Amino acid sequence: MTSRAALIAIGSELLGPRRQDTNALWLTEQLESVGIEVVRKACVGDDEQEIALELSFALARAPLVLATGGLGPTGDDRTREAAARAFGLRLTRDELILQALRQRFARRGLEMPSVNEKQALVLEGSRVIENRRGSAPGVWLERDGALIVLLPGVPVEMREMFEHRVLPEAAQRFGAARRYRRILKIAAMGESAVEERVAPVYARWPEHSFTILSSVGEVQLHLSASGTEEEAHRTLDAQSRDFEEALPGLIFGRDEDTLEKAVGGLLRAGGKTLAVAESCTGGLVGGRVTEVPGSSDYFLGGLISYADFAKEKFLGVSRELLILHGAVSEEVSRAMAEGAARGFGADFGLAVTGIAGPGGGSAEKPVGTVWIALSQKGKETESRRLRLPGDRRSVRTWAGATALEMLRRRLAGAAHA
């Protein structure tokens, strides 16, 4: 049985078209870690009445209400006043807080501006939560077994205060079994193709909920389990094994892993080196491979052969091949991969050539046609044609992910999807 929490983000800047509150995501993660579930969240502007109404409404929905923002010294900061109005409480000035605020400024050789006096106003019956990172104190207010906590909106101040001054007591009072999470990652497969394969796993764990999230070229499976740390990890391990079985060799990593890290780890472990030859991706594959610190140990470099003559000059692709088959063809992709490996003296050569669009397509080779080739010293070169949907960015990202995944599967000795 989990407890319920409601979150409120206060600040007119959060109601515009460009900015989003991120405190709620962090708070949700913290609350979930102690088994408290967020059942609603809201954003309201710097308006005393709106804040007051939202505080009352939220308190009717959940026994734990956390509000962030509006505790600063300016006229815009109305959260304290709104709480006083919502719960019919008086605000009185606390001389000790005022003194502490003055000292805070004095330590930096400053006189406290008079506007800051407002931050010494204390809500009748509430407890003040010290702010170790800034001037706005927090507020701890209990009402009939429920708890309302007002926190500053500045993330670094809010986080320190919540983690050390709020979470331990809130966990004790409202917490249930902690939830542990794990993410499994799959590259270069569509969401529905993954879903089809894992459906039997969902069925095997009926009392668990899984989330599948996809971005261009990557699918993530989100798992969670509760109980003691040991129990939860045992469950997550068993579920992970089931997913591995449903997707043999196709899960490239978990949690913070990236595809380029996975590829890099395998190259390093095998003492192998890589060079790339990129046309339609224009450098994106090299860019991803070199995101990983220390990638110079296995990545030798590459050629961005955007113009056809560069494929001849730097990669040794013959003019005949280019004329006969065109730059976007199986033959040219293979020659590019082999040329990159040879030119850089690398164990592996990875090539991408395609039509990213929006122009340049034909009936025979429509936009989204991409050839990927992988050459390896002493082995036959492998190539694959893709027909990718979406816009230029999506075609390029998918093509890059598929190339890296092709190399990863070769390195891992995995079967093909």
Next chain:
Amino acid sequence: MTSRAALIAIGSELLGPRRQDTNALWLTEQLESVGIEVVRKACVGDDEQEIALELSFALARAPLVLATGGLGPTGDDRTREAAARAFGLRLTRDELILQALRQRFARRGLEMPSVNEKQALVLEGSRVIENRRGSAPGVWLERDGALIVLLPGVPVEMREMFEHRVLPEAAQRFGAARRYRRILKIAAMGESAVEERVAPVYARWPEHSFTILSSVGEVQLHLSASGTEEEAHRTLDAQSRDFEEALPGLIFGRDEDTLEKAVGGLLRAGGKTLAVAESCTGGLVGGRVTEVPGSSDYFLGGLISYADFAKEKFLGVSRELLILHGAVSEEVSRAMAEGAARGFGADFGLAVTGIAGPGGGSAEKPVGTVWIALSQKGKETESRRLRLPGDRRSVRTWAGATALEMLRRRLAGAAHA
């Protein structure tokens, strides 16, 4: 006098720690464009009671309520039922909608699953809004002069429906003076450096508010004005001129422009070509240049010279220079730029070599040290040293943006910042 709107995002997945509703940002932009202000927004889960309470609460706060999500066919989708409960209305099955849904499936050669029948339930007294991109119809419901619109949660469906079926009438009924916006963009300058230069402009327009936003390697100035379209554009033009004067030659574009588009436009206009040589950026510069459709007209390609021998072999950088000065040095960056231009027969050669970290730094060349060089046929090669803060990703992104901006200023004949 602007009108007030309240937004509700419905879906349990939006209450977790990893995912945020983005529909509200897009809707806010659309509403602001017709002078309607968002006064609150909330996220609630797939819970009929929670949705019903939020709908009633939102309607008490604003005469226009827009809810997204929960209109699909599954048991989780409870928005229709919640609205019926909130406003005491009956749900009845509409045979015409049912027929249209069946036809939609039939066109794709499928039989409609029985769960989809739910999507033909119509709220008493409401109007159905056709969904041209998916199966979930929207709902248009009027209550005592107020308007509640239920929209699908899938962005592409929601956007089409809102733009064509909701916004025109909502604007007429609730709209006020439309706000016009403009974004001015600056690359490879810090936020505070930009702010210092534009402070006098802020002072010249005291009744206007400007927003400055920064991401790695780019700063944006957000302007807005209201009134008739002509008046607003006159104001934005005058403000833009003031900012141009404060940042002479440093604003590379506006609104949807990107730095790579600006560079591409100038190369194309001058009939010039470009080749790159990248070490620490590993292909990111080529990747950005080729984001632009049609970039093959001016981008010939490049070399990712991650290993030192590749700088010798493909770019003709002499071994002496590499030994004497090291790969991250002014001399090597210049030789790389010249080698790229020569090798590809390009008008411009752009080179980046640096230490992106976290390893590889020294007292003399700490992490974040980057040399950028630009060679041009018939001109002296230009080079610049950067000392960039931040992590590997940030160093690489800044380095790439600075290289492109160096080329842009040369092409635009602009003064140096």
